[in-house]
Each structure stands twice: as structure tokens, then as C-alpha cells.
Amino acid sequence: MKLFIGAHLDDIEIGCGAYLSCLKKRGELEFINKRILILSEGRFNNPIDVSNKRKEAFEINMEKLGIKENEYKILSQRIDTEFYDHQHEIKHHLNELLKEAQDDEIIEVYFHSTDNHQDHQIVNKLVKEIFRPFLVNRLVEFEIPSSNLFNQPGDNFNYYLPFDKEIADMKQELIDSYENISLFTTEDARDINYTLMFNKMLGRKLNKDFCERYNIIYTDYI
Numbered sequence: 001m002k003l004f005i006g007a008h009l010d011d012i013e014i015g016c017g018a019y020l021s022c023l024k025k026r027g028e029l030e031f032i033n034k035r036i037l038i039l040s041e042g043r044f045n046n047p048i049d050v051s052n053k054r055k056e057a058f059e060i061n062m063e064k065l066g067i068k069e070n071e072y073k074i075l076s077q078r079i080d081t082e083f084y085d086h087q088h089e090i091k092h093h094l095n096e097l098l099k100e101a102q103d104d105e106i107i108e109v110y111f112h113s114t115d116n117h118q119d120h121q122i123v124n125k126l127v128k129e130i131f132r133p134f135l136v137n138r139l140v141e142f143e144i145p146s147s148n149l150f151n152q153p154g155d156n157f158n159y160y161l162p163f164d165k166e167i168a169d170m171k172q173e174l175i176d177s178y179e180n181i182s183l184f185t186t187e188d189a190r191d192i193n194y195t196l197m198f199n200k201m202l203g204r205k206l207n208k209d210f211c212e213r214y215n216i217i218y219t220d221y222i
């Protein structure tokens, strides 16, 4: 089973949108046992409540990827700053996922790298606590470039997923779903428009078209 865990509604698309698109393009995604857990509706601390629109965008993306309603869960009514107070509840949901996954032969967990977002840090910490090596087969951190760009040297990533223009377009399409709401939300939301640019810069350095960065913390197979 592949588990994807994000703090906000757009995190999975930004962090591993190309990986998901590759799986989709190869026709693998629909046959893989998978769960997606999003820990907040991403209200930010914003005067305008855009969580419903963000949710709509996320649901459109799940449909685009062919991920069914019973395969994803969005924990509701929680703003970013409340993550710290809800650690107990988040842990409960992570434990539930682990229980569900245990019948699976192979369990892979994809979650946030540690960046400067407090909520990403909390997710990172809790996921590592629950999904320990040997309980799962693979633990992989993904990168959110917009919250990583200015304060991470990048040497904490050890896996680069190269991808081509076709996959880039598929990823951009997922990000575009949020575009109509990004005009009146915080800087964070605007930054997602730079995601593909960042993926391209990274690709250039490595002589590829585009790249997503990951950190494989643990794997018992290659």
C-alpha cells in the first residue's frame, strides 16, 4: 500500500504530483492499493474562508488521477496553527492508516520533508513516530519547494525523480486547479505557481527536463 500524507490540501500535488502523474500515465495508479490523508482543509489564518474552494480543487484532482473517494480522507475544520494542539488526534488517524496497511505486503509512506512550515514539521515528526522503519517498507519525504526554497540547502535529499514535459503538464494541471483561489489567499498559495519552475531549475542542474526531490529515510528494498 502506498500512503500519501499531507498537511494541506495542495501538498500532495506540489510535493509528489509528478510521481502520481507517472503512476497514472503508466496505468499503475488505479491498481495500487493507496490512501491519501490530508490533515487540514487549509484555512490559513485568512479573513476570507477559501477552504471549500480548496477542497473542491483537491477533489477535482483526485478525480483526474482516478483516486476514489474512499481512498482519501480530509480532516476538517482545522487551521494550520491548530496542528500543534491536535497532535493526539492526528496520531490517531495515522495509527488507523497503519492498521489498514498492515495486511499489505509492501507499505510505502510519502510525507513532508522538514521545512520551515511549523505544520509540515509537526506532520514530519508524527509520521516518523508512527511509521517506524521495519513497521513499513519504505519511508519517503517529499519536498514542498515554496516553503523550502530559502532555508534549506538541499543536501538533505537523496533521490531525484526526473520527469518530462508531458508529466510536467499533468502536474501543472493539478496545480492549476487551485489557481482560481490563489489570487486572494496568502503568499503560500501564490507560491504554488512557482512549483514547476522550481522543478525545472532542479532538472537543469541534473541535465534532465524536470525533477522532484525526495529523501528516502528508510527502505528495505531497492
Ligand SMILES: [Zn+2]
Pocket (backbone or CB within 6 Å): 007, 008, 011, 117, 120, 144
Ligand atoms: Zn503545506
